[in-house]
Structures are given as C-alpha cells and as structure tokens.
Amino acid sequence: MSITLYTAPNCLRCKIVKEFLAKRGQGYTAYDFKEDKDIFNNYYRANRSSIYRNPEGVEFPIFDDGNVIKQGTGEILAYLLSGRVLESCVTRSELLHGWISGLNVSACPAGQEENFSTLIRVLAKGGLTVQLRSDGRRSDLLKTILDEGTVSRMVLDIVAPSRLYPTVAGGPIDLEDLNRSISLTRSHADHLIRIVVSAYAGEGGAMTRITPAEAGEAAQMVLDACGNRMLPVFVEAAQNAGLEPLEGQALLPYRSKVRNVLVKAEIRKPEAH
Amino acid sequence: MGHPTIYPTGVTVYDPEKCWNGLTIFQAQEVGAVLMDMNGREVNVWKGVLGMPNKIFPGGYLMTSRGRRDGKFSVQDGIDVVQVDWEGKVVWKFDQNEFIEDPGYEGRWIARYHHDFQREGNPVGYYAPGMEPKTDSGNTLVLAHRNARNSAISDKQLLDDLILEVNWEGEIVWEWNCHEHFEEFGFREGPKNTLARNPNYRPTKPEGMGDWMHINSMSVLGPNKWYDAGDQRFHPDNIIVDGREANITFIIDKKSGKVVWKLGPDYDSTPELKAIGWIIGQHHCHMIPAGLPGAGNILIFDNGGWGGYDVPNPGSPTGVKAALRDYSRVLEIDPVAMKIVWQYTPSEAGFLFPMDSNRFYSPFISGMQRLPNGNTLITEGSDGRVFEVTPDHKIVWEFISPYWGKHVPMNMTYRAYRVPYEWVPQVKKPAETPIKPLDVFSFRVPGAAALGDRAKEVTVDGCVPYGGSNALCVASVDDDDKK
16 A cells, blocks of 8 residues: 655654654655645545644644555654554643654554553654653653653643543553652653543433542552552643543532642643643 | 820720720730620630731630741731630631641641631621621631742742632632732732732742732621612622732622722822822721711721832832821722722821821721611721711720730730620620719829919910911821812
C-alpha cells in the first residue's frame, strides 16, 4: 500500500515522520499544502470528515496509506510501529508549539513496551518536547522510559477510585504500582499529579462523571498508596462532548472531598497550564 | 481623638423611650464576646473568642472565631468561624480554607477568615423583619485570605481577599478571588504605579505580602427595590464589599463574579462623586435590608484617617495611604442617584467644622446598623464608643468600652450589633432604666472644685463683647458661607 503524506512548510512534526519512514526504507509521496495546494485541496475536500483541525488549523502531517488516515506525529509513528495496537495509549496531542502529549504509558498493551519506548525516543530526539502521562499503572515501563531522560514533563492522572479503574482506565490498579508511579512522577523535575474528574460510559452506556464523593475515594486510594496527605495534587475535569462542561465553581465540591484526604489539593486554573 | 485622661466608661446615655431597645454584642478587647443589656449589664460573656465581628443569631447563638494565626506569618487570619450556643458549645465550624504549616506549629486547617461572614437567611447579619439567619442549616459566606501572585498588580506576593461560600458541612461551594478582578476596579495610572511598587506591604515571614485591597466588610444585598424595578446590578444574591486600602466599595455579581457597581476608588470624576466627597479607609459598607427604614440605601462608615493609592504627595511620600482626613462620617447613600440621603458627621454631632471635627473620628474598624425605628447604632470603634442616634442626630444611647487590652493597649471594639430580645430567649427581658447624660459643665471628680467656685472676679474696661469670629487659625464652614 503506498503512503501519502500531506505536510506543511518548516513543519518539525512532518520532518520527524519523513525521517522515520526514510530510516525504515519506506517510500512515500509527500505534498506540501501550500506548494501543492490544488492536490491538497482536492484531498481535503474528499476527506474532510476524517481530518481534524486543532485550534490553529489542520494538524499536519496527514498520513494516508489507503487503509487509514492518521494525523499527529505520535499517532502516525505508533501506527507505523505497531499498526493499530498502540491506539489505546497514543492519542491526539492536546499540546502545540513543539510539545506533544497524548502518550499514556499505563495503557500500553503487554508486548508493546519496546515499540512504545521507541516512539517516545523518536519524538524526543526528533525535537519535540514530550509530555508523558500515567494513570498509576505500569510503573515498570514508566521507570524504563523516564530513565532514558526523553520525557520533559510527567503527568500522573488519578482517574477514578480503585473500584472504577477497570471501567474508566481499562484495567485494575494496584496500590504498590500506584505508589511507585507517584514516586517516579515526583522525582521528575517537571511533574504534575491530578485527581481527574473523569467522564466514562456508565451503566446503560450513557456518559457520566466521577462524583465528588468518588473523587474523595480516589484521593483516599492515593493516600493509602503513598501515605502522604501533603501530596500536592490538582483537581481537574476531563471534558466530554456529551456532557455539560465542568469547570470553575462546579469543581469546588470535588476539591472539598479531595481535600478531606489530600489537604494540599487545588483546582488547576487555566493560567497555571 | 484627644481624649481627656479621666472619663466615664460603660453606658453613659440612655433614653429608653427613644431607643430601639435590645441586647448589644461587642468584642471586649482581649476578653471575649460580651452581650449586654441597655444599661450595660453583661448577660453573657463568651470568654476567649475573637469575633471580628461577633454576631448573635436567633436562639442565643454566637457567631465568632476562636482566635488568630500567628501574626508573623500572615495578617489577621482568623483560625475558624464558629457558631456556639449559649453555653459556649460549638455547633458549627468552618476552617477548611487552607492547610497551613507555620514554623513552630502543627499542620492545621485554618479558615484565614477576616472581618466578616454572613449566614443564609439574612443578608447582613443583623435584625431585619422576616429575615432571620438560619441556625441549623444553610450556607455561610466567609471573607477570607489567600496568598496570590498577579503581575498585573505587582511583582510582590499579595495577601488577596477571598470570598467563600461554605455549606453546613463546612465545604466550599463557591469562591471569588479579588485579584482576578483588578482591571474592573478602574485604578488610574498613578495609583497603579504605586500599587506595583508597594501593594501595602506587610513584613510577614518567610516572605512579605501586600495587603493590597484589605476588604473589611462583606454582605449580601438581599431583596431590594432597585432589583424589583429591574436593575440587575442589585440582584438579591449579589455581594457588596469595601476595600479600605483602595477607598473603593463595590458590588459583585454572584453569578459572573464581575464588578457591576462601584463607588471609588476616585471621587473627582463626576459631579455626584464630588458631592459625596472622598471616602477614605471606609468600613462596613452594606445595603440596608428590606423592611428597615432606608431600605436599599447603602450605609458606609467613612473612617477618614488614611487610605488609597495615588501619586506621592506631601501627606504620603510613597503614594500609599494617599488620601488623608482627621474625622469620620457615617453616610447613607442612594446607590442609583449616587447621592447622600442621610449622614452623621462631626457637623451633625455638633462639633465646629473643621477645627473640632476630630472629636468624631475612628481611623480604623467601626460600623453602623440601621434599627427598625429609624435610629442608627454607630460603632466609633477605635475608641470603643458605641452610640445610637435618631434620624435627627440626637444621641439616645451611648456606651464606652471599659476593656483595654494588654497586648493592644486600646479599648477598641470592631463592630457592635443590637439584637432583639426575642433572639435571646435565655434572657428574661431586662429592666430598662433611663440614664440622663451627665452635665459635663458641673460634673466634678472628688477633690475638684465645683463649677463657679470662684474666689474673685473683676471687670476690665474697654473689652468688646464676645461673638462669632473668623479669626481662628484655619478656615471654618462659616467662612465658606461668607464667600
């Protein structure tokens, strides 16, 4: 299957994908959306529904091998490394301007550790600033990756109380594993620990959210794991298109419940990002 | 100011026929909360509390605080807000604003409360018909502190004012941070420059902080005629506060958090503001609750003293506390017309203006309460004086606190409130014994000669009769009138 790349001028993310393909000896055809604007515009019109735009415009590069359309350097490289197997742990980056996120070490499928590590390495060495995320699971892989020194910012998200982890995160959480993840995260110079008000498909499939009481349970799980009630954590909501936005004052009941356990909990405000 | 060495304390004036009789709660300096009757008999004293203010709620409950954080580390941080019963038992508490670990102290939750709180059911914390504060449920608004950094104001750490709404379980359900609204206050460039250099710096440890706004009053508007007439600025849920360091009073829209009405920080930009004159270092700005005379108007204790930011000048070499005045005013302002509709100033007190104006003067703390009969209970706080005046400015009750502190050697009292007897069922209605004001012309302490005890008098030929004179060292009001 032939590979087509649609790129932008002076695009670091595009350069990383091109170099990765070249290194693997995989041929491709590349079109610059400005220089080859007629070709790109025809492609864009034909595939508009499959192409997303970040806050600053179309995300480049766009990868098309005839089977799938991929955007975002992380997602394209993950696809090239493992097909669709890494889709659970490599998602769209919410960060722009040289940063890349959407990389969840905890969701890495068994047997894909080397590919995931390679992905992080390629992104970092290609010049992107990597934000790695964990939900407290897979501290073994987290240590391996952090030891390489390729991660610029480490984010640990506590996404649910223990009993809801399989539903929300896709697998159970072990307190010792969580404690090691907390220690590793805190040892990173630029780190953030969040109690995330997660949105998830509840009973019957309807989207729902973690309740304030459940956020408090999640905080208790953290305290049980690390024994440090002074642990600095932020409370932040995961927004979901199917639910009303949860922000500002609406987060205060969550903070109150979390603070009953982790006394330094604060709401993370936009300017703090 | 300028007190004599000897003067009576306790209740000094009482005309039961003209007073709105009840019990009065005040903070006795370094003693506790004192609830007394009209003659000054203390019906209950909650020892050790430090209410700023103390408030009595129906059922004989006291809203107060159990002390302050060490002043080395912050400024006026109350450790908690508590509701205690007649016997002193805590029945409600809030302290979970911030978990603090000060050097030498165990880590602990601290409310960092200061200056005010309001319980749901009543907008201002004092008696108004049909608006009793809840005592076994309801949310409480708490004025508190939180440290902040905001380079738009200053590069110094700020001691920011924070309004918290907490539920009956003591959990925060709403909050408002003052520094986030800096641009809405309308500071001019000169004051902004001064603020940036010195946001009212306080030398706390381990880092100093700028008590830049210093809000000292916070209450809800409650039902009012302005909102009923369609003026959304006066939504009953909106909150009115005043910041003494900026000479500003403003109303916060509860829903958006935006400032929707303000008085200050400057008083020379419109004819209405010029007529009101500079309000300096003010305290206890609040809307008179529905059902009381003057409902909907705003009461302000305009302290005078020193307050506000401006360019450096002879009275303020750094531009901090730039406006100065040596007397106080109690103002009742129509917030729509921006007009004074009633006032108690040195002139109404009978003091020659401006030479003798400082005889009504409290440069800090203080407040006032509108009473159901139209009288106003005024706390002239710095000298521990609380008095009730009629609408035509006659003093019908007066009390001077006899409590001087050891740590703070003043008899100051922050803010007193008059409470209806019905709110304190534990107390049988006391006797109301009239007290005629002493005749200060003839009153003498033991050993002093009586009035008119004169050994000899002579007449000097050629003296002209005494009369009004403009020959005082400063201009008087009369001089102005002659222009």
